[in-house]
Amino acid sequence: MTAPSQSDRSRNTFEGHAALALFQLAPDRIHLNHGSYGAVPKSVAAEQDRLRALIERDPTSFFNDVLPGELRRLAGVAASRFGGTATEWVFCENATSAVSSVLSSLDLRTGDEILTTSHAYGTVLKATSVFATRSGASLSVAEFPAWVESEDQIVASIVRGFTVRTKLLIVDHITSATALVFPIERIVREARAAGIPVLVDGAHAPGQIAFDVKQIGADWYTGNAHKWLFAPRGCGLLWTAPNRQSQTRPAVLSHGAQEGYIAAFDWVGTRDVTAWLCLEEAIAFHDSLGGSVLMGRNRALAAEGVDFLGAALGGRANAPPELRPAMAAVNLGPAGADQGLPDRLRRELATKFGVVVPIFLFKSDIYLRISIQIYNERQDFKMLADCLSKCLEAGHGLRRFKLFE
Numbered sequence: 001m002t003a004p005s006q007s008d009r010s011r012n013t014f015e016g017h018a019a020l021a022l023f024q025l026a027p028d029r030i031h032l033n034h035g036s037y038g039a040v041p042k043s044v045a046a047e048q049d050r051l052r053a054l055i056e057r058d059p060t061s062f063f064n065d066v067l068p069g070e071l072r073r074l075a076g077v078a079a080s081r082f083g084g085t086a087t088e089w090v091f092c093e094n095a096t097s098a099v100s101s102v103l104s105s106l107d108l109r110t111g112d113e114i115l116t117t118s119h120a121y122g123t124v125l126k127a128t129s130v131f132a133t134r135s136g137a138s139l140s141v142a143e144f145p146a147w148v149e150s151e152d153q154i155v156a157s158i159v160r161g162f163t164v165r166t167k168l169l170i171v172d173h174i175t176s177a178t179a180l181v182f183p184i185e186r187i188v189r190e191a192r193a194a195g196i197p198v199l200v201d202g203a204h205a206p207g208q209i210a211f212d213v214k215q216i217g218a219d220w221y222t223g224n225a226h227k228w229l230f231a232p233r234g235c236g237l238l239w240t241a242p243n244r245q246s247q248t249r250p251a252v253l254s255h256g257a258q259e260g261y262i263a264a265f266d267w268v269g270t271r272d273v274t275a276w277l278c279l280e281e282a283i284a285f286h287d288s289l290g291g292s293v294l295m296g297r298n299r300a301l302a303a304e305g306v307d308f309l310g311a312a313l314g315g316r317a318n319a320p321p322e323l324r325p326a327m328a329a330v331n332l333g334p335a336g337a338d339q340g341l342p343d344r345l346r347r348e349l350a351t352k353f354g355v356v357v358p359i360f361l362f363k364s365d366i367y368l369r370i371s372i373q374i375y376n377e378r379q380d381f382k383m384l385a386d387c388l389s390k391c392l393e394a395g396h397g398l399r400r401f402k403l404f405e
């Protein structure tokens with residue numbers, strides 16, 4: 001399913017810093033990290049507050065009589081947006097918990113392998129290693145460089161990792177650190193031809209790019225609605241193909257554990273479910289900003305930003321434009337012996353200059369990643385470059401960067 005190009009509601013005309021009025025974000029800061037934690041709009045936060053108050057009026061009746069139907073109705077909302085049917089979608093806290101649920105549902109044995117890539121999210125690598133080790137299986141990592149030249153390079157690197165022992169491929173739709181859009185349909189086709197089940201980690205996909213889970217064709221697909229789709233934090237989604245539902249259970253088991261896929265995920269104990277119940281309001285807000293128009297605007301501005309920062313800092317974007325979404329990473333060169341430099345820069349930019357952006361190590365190089373949302377504008381990139389220059393004046397030894405020569 002694809003997001004509509006225009007909302008049925010009146011499209012909001014706020015854009016750039018003026019759009020900060022729609023959010024709870026501090027207006028005196030430059031926010032360039034929407035991808036990590038999202039940002040909850042005021043209207044969605046108000047809906048969550050309303051739901052919490054509603055639940056507290058009569059928790060017993062709500063959890064027993066209201067919640068089951070609402071979860072299934074909202075699973076249908078997810079299906080109408082991302083493909084599949086309501087019976088294939090369940091809610092979870094985040095993509096990390098969904099990955100752990102799938103891993104814990106596998107019947108792994110000694111000698112089996114789980115394959116992922118060197119660009120996989122760190123917690124996924126750690127969780128996969130733990131689950132594999134428990135059963136005598138192993139984690140295999142398809143390596144490819146930080147700078148990727150083409151879709152063909154990605155696909156070929158992953159296919160080279162296939163063996164007769166591969167029992168699962170875990171692959172990102174959009175990588176976190178390196179902000180790459182993987183050619184997911186091509187990858188899934190290759191895995192299916194080799195008889196390998198696929199779990200797609202689409203943590204960054206909902207609200208950032210359009211997709212249809214049926215068209216992708218994987219066995220499992222998970223994504224976060226609390227990043228780019230404006231839901232409150234804790235609103236994750238898991239889609240499971242019908243032929244995989246009998247084996248798929250949440251990592252935490254409760255009353256529904258023996259009653260099937262939906263019953264097991266819909267109830268794993270008492271918790272705050274209001275983030276899930278805000279899915280429809282979050283989608284409506286996304287559409288009010290233009291839906292696919294918003295996604296295209298963010299992607300175009302991210303492309304401008306990474307080009308500007310690459311030129312200013314003497315670095316380069318880590319992928320061609322066709323592989324980049326509304327996030328983009330700039331390679332600033334090797335960190336050398338000072339492995340703590342990226343984090344010191346990140347903290348100084350935030351605390352001294354009010355510029356919030358991830359700076360981190362990946363494959364021994366320093367990376368800066370921007371995530372563009374409706375509240376960003378071009379001058380944010382100039383502010384970021386200027387503030388990095390001031391960090392140099394504070395003595396961070398960055399003279400190898402073009403900006404600081």
